Amino acid sequence: MGALHAGHLSLTTQARCDNAILAVSIFVNPTQFGASEDFSSYPRSMERDLALLEEQGADLVFAPPPEEVYPAGFDTWIEPGAVAEGQEGEVRPGHFRGVATVVAKLFTIVRPDRAYFGQKDGQQVAVIRRMARDLNLGVDVVTMPTVREPDGLALSSRNAYLKPHERQAAPVIYRALCAAEQLWRSGEQDALAVLRSELLVESVDYVRVVDAETMVGVDAIGEQAAMVAVAARVGGVRLIDNVVLV
């Protein structure tokens, strides 16, 4: 969505390496924001973003105005299924409908062979993978690892909202996820026990152990990869993060 940081640039660097042509979209998509969310205040830095993408060797930047993506009378939506019901989908009703619809439009306009998304938004990439498969979109969805600050905080455009003391507190989210991962590595299969470990961070919207592909909650962590997902408010800022247990 723009306000580029090293997390975004990890996607463009990999895409640049894998493909002859690199297209990047910068679009703060109004339909994935709830009425009381931060659409109008969301960080925007188009000139800086364009300079960074030029450095990255992008061939094309698609940065349409909202009315080009949603002209008057626009009224067709993609409604993802169960994969979008929990976690972010539960706290942000309609969010994944907006994400799926705009990503389907971007895929249709740009017609990429491969599309790159970050694991930081773990449910988002699961929703997009499911959509690409279910609708035979012919796009190979590539997931890139979460890029972090040295203290573990996942890079996010919304980190810019953190006040200094909140920025200091925010790495607790990743520390808690690491503690859960360690508990699992030490042989704990009980998903609830993993959850209980240390995931009592600031003000928690949710903390879940889900199947990493379907996003459906699991009781025991078995053969299938599981994702421990957290959304928490640090001060006024809502942050998400996750680790995958494989």
Ligand SMILES: Nc1ncnc2c1ncn2[C@@H]1O[C@H](COP(=O)(O)OP(=O)(O)OP(=O)(O)O)[C@@H](O)[C@H]1O
């Ligand atoms: N720290 C990160 N590591 C890897 N990929 C990331 C990271 N942060 C964002 N991305 C990915 O970059 C793409 C664009 O994300 P987006 O523009 O929403 O950025 P963001 O920084 O996650 O914003 P916000 O957290 O404010 O929603 C998404 O695929 C997202 O998962």
Ligand SMILES: CC(C)(CO)[C@@H](O)C(=O)[O-]
């Ligand atoms: C997938 C996406 C481009 C849809 O607007 C956005 O949610 C993002 O940048 O993560």
Ligand code: BAL
């Ligand atoms: N990075 C996911 C986009 C959003 O929070 O709306």
